[in-house]
Amino acid sequence: MNTEKGILENKIVPVILGILSVGWMISQILFSFVIPIHPMVLLPIFLCFAFCIVCLSIPFPGSKRWPVLRLLDFAVIPLCIWVSYLFYFDSERILTRIPYISEVLTEDILAFYIIIILLLETMRRVLGMNLLVFVGLFMAYAFFGDKLPGLLNFPAFNVEQFAEIMTMSSEGIFGSALGPTASYIFYFIIFGAFFAVCGGGQVLIDIGMKVSDPKSGGPAKAAVISSGLMGMVSGSAVANVTTTGVMTIPMMKKAGYLPHQAGSIEAVASTGGQIMPPIMGVGAFIMAELLGMNYGTIALSAIIPALAYFGSVFLLVGFLAKKNVYLHGSIKVADKDLVIKTAPIMPRLYLLLPCIVLVTLVMTGYSLRLSACYSTLGVLALNFVNRQRLGLRELYDAFMDGIRQAANITIPVAGCGIIIGVVVQSGLANKFSSLLAVLGGSSLLVALLLAMVCCMMLGMAMPTVAAYLISVTLFASPLVNLGLPIFIAHMFCFYFGVMAQLTPPVCLASFTAAGIADADPWKTGWTAFSYAIVAFLVPFAFAYEPALLLQGEIIDTVTATISLFIGSYGLAVAIAGFHTKPLAMPWRVAIVAASICCIIPGLITDLIGYASLVIILFINRERKKPAAAESSESVAE
Numbered sequence: 001m002n003t004e005k006g007i008l009e010n011k012i013v014p015v016i017l018g019i020l021s022v023g024w025m026i027s028q029i030l031f032s033f034v035i036p037i038h039p040m041v042l043l044p045i046f047l048c049f050a051f052c053i054v055c056l057s058i059p060f061p062g063s064k065r066w067p068v069l070r071l072l073d074f075a076v077i078p079l080c081i082w083v084s085y086l087f088y089f090d091s092e093r094i095l096t097r098i099p100y101i102s103e104v105l106t107e108d109i110l111a112f113y114i115i116i117i118l119l120l121e122t123m124r125r126v127l128g129m130n131l132l133v134f135v136g137l138f139m140a141y142a143f144f145g146d147k148l149p150g151l152l153n154f155p156a157f158n159v160e161q162f163a164e165i166m167t168m169s170s171e172g173i174f175g176s177a178l179g180p181t182a183s184y185i186f187y188f189i190i191f192g193a194f195f196a197v198c199g200g201g202q203v204l205i206d207i208g209m210k211v212s213d214p215k216s217g218g219p220a221k222a223a224v225i226s227s228g229l230m231g232m233v234s235g236s237a238v239a240n241v242t243t244t245g246v247m248t249i250p251m252m253k254k255a256g257y258l259p260h261q262a263g264s265i266e267a268v269a270s271t272g273g274q275i276m277p278p279i280m281g282v283g284a285f286i287m288a289e290l291l292g293m294n295y296g297t298i299a300l301s302a303i304i305p306a307l308a309y310f311g312s313v314f315l316l317v318g319f320l321a322k323k324n325v326y327l328h329g330s331i332k333v334a335d336k337d338l339v340i341k342t343a344p345i346m347p348r349l350y351l352l353l354p355c356i357v358l359v360t361l362v363m364t365g366y367s368l369r370l371s372a373c374y375s376t377l378g379v380l381a382l383n384f385v386n387r388q389r390l391g392l393r394e395l396y397d398a399f400m401d402g403i404r405q406a407a408n409i410t411i412p413v414a415g416c417g418i419i420i421g422v423v424v425q426s427g428l429a430n431k432f433s434s435l436l437a438v439l440g441g442s443s444l445l446v447a448l449l450l451a452m453v454c455c456m457m458l459g460m461a462m463p464t465v466a467a468y469l470i471s472v473t474l475f476a477s478p479l480v481n482l483g484l485p486i487f488i489a490h491m492f493c494f495y496f497g498v499m500a501q502l503t504p505p506v507c508l509a510s511f512t513a514a515g516i517a518d519a520d521p522w523k524t525g526w527t528a529f530s531y532a533i534v535a536f537l538v539p540f541a542f543a544y545e546p547a548l549l550l551q552g553e554i555i556d557t558v559t560a561t562i563s564l565f566i567g568s569y570g571l572a573v574a575i576a577g578f579h580t581k582p583l584a585m586p587w588r589v590a591i592v593a594a595s596i597c598c599i600i601p602g603l604i605t606d607l608i609g610y611a612s613l614v615i616i617l618f619i620n621r622e623r624k625k626p627a628a629a630e631s632s633e634s635v636a637e
Contacts (some may be wrong), residue, residue, distance in 0.1 A: 017056050018396075020077075021403040024049040028186060032369065037088075038095055039182070043174040044087040044115070044167070046182040047414055048080035051118045053407035058125040076118060083111050099169050104160045112163035115173065119418075122411045131466060134458075135415050138422045145426060151435065154426050165421050172421030177413050177469050180289040185282055186406050187372035191358070193402030194379045196230075196243075198390060199351040204229040205244055206342040219255045220265050220317035223248035227269035228276055228310055237464075237501045237509035240270035245516045253517065256324040263517035264528035267502060267509040268313055272535070274464060274498045276306045278359040282409065283468045283497065285368060287490050290472065296363040301549040302491070304561050305538045312534040312568040319576035326582065351386070354378035412466040420473045429477055436478040444482045448543055451475040452496050452536075459500020467497035485551070488543055495539045502528045530575050534568050537599050545601035563598045563606045570595030570613050580622035590616055 027045060031037045055073040063070040086107060087094060124132045141148075146156040157165070166172035170179075195201060205226040227244045245266040252262035274281035277299035284302070288295040354375045361371035383389045390398070423429045436447055454475065459467035471493035479489040501509040504525040514524035541564060542548040547556035548564060573579050574591040583591070594616065597609030 013056055016074075016077075017053065018400070020049065020052050020056070021400055024053070024403065025190075025399075028182075032183075038091065039179055040095060040170060040174055041087050041091045043178050043182055044111075045084045046186075047115070047119075047173070047178065047410065048084045050407040050410040050414075051080050051122055052077050053403060054122040054125055054411060055118075057404055057407070079114050079118070083114055086111055094168065097168070099164060100161075104164055104168065108168060109159065109163055112159075112167045115167055119173070119411070119414055123415050126408050126411045127463070131412055131415055135418050138419045141428070142422045142426065151431050152428075154428075157425075165425050166418060171425060173414050173417040175417050175420060176290060177286070177416045177420060178410070180286045181406075181410055181413050183289075184368035184372060185285055185409070187369055187376065188282070188285065189406045189409065190399070190402040191354070191372045191376040191379065193398050193405065194376055194383075194395070195354060197394065197398040197401075198379050198383045199348060199386060199388070200355060200379065201230060201243075203345065203348050203351050205247070206345055206348075219248060219251035220257060220262075220321065221314060223252060223266050224269040224310065224313050224317060227266060228273050230270075230273060237267070237271040237274065237498075238512050240273060241266055241509055241512045241516070244270065245513055249513065249517045255321065256328070257320065259517040259519035260514070260524045260527050261320065263513035263519045263524040264510065264531050265313070265317055266516075267507070267513040267524070267528045268531045269310075270513075271498060271501045271509050271532070272306070272309050272313065275302060275309065275495060275535070277303050278363070279355070281464065281498075283465050283494055286465060286469065287494060288368075291487060291490060293487070294365065295368060296365075298487075299362075301487075301551070304548050304550070304557070304564065305495075305535075305542060308538060308564050308568045309532070309535050311565065312572045313531060315569060315572035316531060316576050319572060319578045323576060323578035323582060326578065351382060353382065409463070409465065412463055413469070416466050416469040419470055423473050429473065432474055432478065436475070444479075444484065444543070445540075447479060447482050448484075448492065448540060451479060451492065452539070455493050455496035456500045456503050459497045459503070464497050464501065467500060468494050471497055484543060485546060487551070488546055488549065491549060492539045492543055495535060499532060499535050502532050504529060533571055533575060537567075537571075537596065538564070541599050541601065559606075560601060563601075563609070566613070567595040567598030567609065570598065570609075573617070579617055579620060581620065583620055587616060587620055 024046075027049070031042050031045070055076045060069045060072050063073070090107075120132060120135070123135065141152075142157050142162055144156055145152065145154045167174065170176075207225065207229065223244065226248065227240055230240050230244055245263075249262045249266050252265060253259060257265070274283065280299060280302060284298055285295060287293075288298050291298075357378050358371055358375035361374060362368065366374075380395070383395070423432075436450060451471070455467065455471040458470055472490055475493055476486065476489045479492070480486050484492070501507060502525070504510075504522065507525040507528065510525040510528040511521045513519075513528075514521040517524065538548070541560075545556070545560045546552055547560045550557060570591050573583070574588045574595065577583050577585075577588055591613065594609045594612035597605045597612065599609075600606075
């Protein structure tokens with residue numbers, strides 16, 4: 001029995017997975033470039049491939065004990081083939097039918113049941129129960145909304161109506177959430193997988209390692225730069241931590257950082273990669289699609305807040321290093337043991353060309369899909385001229401890794417389509433808008449605070465993309481109704497969807513880093529939260545001062561940027577508790593208050609913040625003792 005099970009998992013499953021993965025890639029190229037088909041036909045086929053990949057990659061629970069259960073995973077393949085066949089060969093009827101008037105056929109209902117059941121099950125396999133429970137609550141609301149009192153009451157859907165919304169229209173699963181994933185995010189994920197293994201990812205990491213100067217917190221600064229650079233491409237904070245953290249965290253501990261500090265720095269830097277232009281993970285691409293904006297415009301707009309975030313973290317780790325030296329003396333480890341040795345970077349810089357090509361194409365107006373495809377071809381071309389080029393087996397493994405990542409992102413995004421469909425079609429979005437306006441008392445600040453809390457709660461339970469999509473669906477309209485520009489509202493939700501990865505009690509990036517650092521996860525989570533404090537304040541700043549997102553006059557952008565950077569500097573000092581000498585807690589609290597005054601838009605608050613920071617730092621400056629006094633003290637000792 002064990003031999004048969006080994007053959008199944010080690011031989012048969014990999015072969016079937018490979019066939020499905022290659023088939024998925026071919027179908028994407030065929031239906032995108034050769035014989036383009038309507039999204040309502042492409043998206044079901046795209047999702048069915050993701051179902052098959054997930055079910056074969058993540059076995060049904062208990063299948064190790066009862067191998068017969070593994071047959072359920074294989075049964076998904078013929079079901080998905082039938083659903084794909086239905087949507088492809090019955091496409092004319094599906095595309096020309098009149099919603100809510102044309103008849104919903106038996107096969108439509110059957111396809112709906114298959115898609116919903118597989119989507120819920122694959123969500124459970126990919127993300128556990130968090131998103132599944134959340135989606136389940138909205139489905140329950142769709143069917144039993146007529147039983148609820150007051151504002152939440154609405155005429156509930158029956159099965160036919162729900163099937164029509166979810167799988168027969170672009171208002172549900174096959175809507176605005178899944179569309180960008182199939183259109184171009186899929187290609188970006190494949191590009192990222194090849195770029196990482198063909199040497200480009202290692203170059204990005206090594207660039208950060210080169211700044212490793214043990215006298216000024218070098219290993220921590222290396223972690224900030226390396227993880228930030230990799231985070232732009234990978235788009236996953238947890239994956240980023242596991243990639244760079246295994247190198248940077250041990251080095252930070254050697255340099256004198258406490259385990260929870262080392263883990264927090266890595267988590268903060270890895271998470272921040274998703275808000276750092278020019279490649280901001282996956283969420284920003286979906287934002288471009290939802291807003292109908294050029295991605296280059298979004299990336300350019302995000303540059304100032306991102307620089308403030310990473311600048312603050314960079315300063316913070318330097319202050320922490322100086323504080324350790326001040327309190328405990330010079331580190332005992334030899335400098336050479338704190339420098340991570342890397343291969344020469346200059347001869348390998350050409351490996352970054354695909355990334356440069358990608359950014360250039362996107363910024364010059366090429367479609368995101370073509371930009372990603374051309375850049376992927378560039379990676380493969382450079383690999384064959386690389387002396388340390390990968391063989392076909394390694395390239396195949398990278399491709400399979402990219403396919404799994406694509407499937408794992410597709411599933412939660414499709415699940416968000418259920419939530420979006422219910423929220424919009426039930427009128428819950430408008431009701432929530434009214435409720436938020438009542439709770440906020442028509443105050444934008446109160447509404448922003450409520451939206452922040454809800455966005456972070458959503459982000460704790462699901463990936464950044466899913467959290468952003470749901471947050472925008474629920475909160476964008478209420479914020480826009482209170483006068484916030486729609487682009488600012490989307491960026492606000494996006495920031496807190498990203499930063500939820502650092503927010504206790506569920507902070508996956510921090511917990512992953514804590515495991516590598518052998519630190520207390522809870523302490524690491526709260527420390528990371530404090531280190532990333534700038535990112536929790538910046539969205540409020542650009543909500544009231546759009547110039548920080550390059551929305552306005554140049555002079556406003558310059559003055560707002562100066563204030564933001566000064567405030568970020570002050571926050572780094574306060575969180576570290578050190579400037580030229582350690583700072584007592586009351587002074588640190590005062591510096592936080594002064595820094596917030598700088599970050600808050602307004603001439604009066606800026607002047608108060610500037611003056612307060614100067615006075616506090618002047619009072620707490622390190623006073624050098626006269627040589628005679630030091631000598632007499634030494635004699636006395």
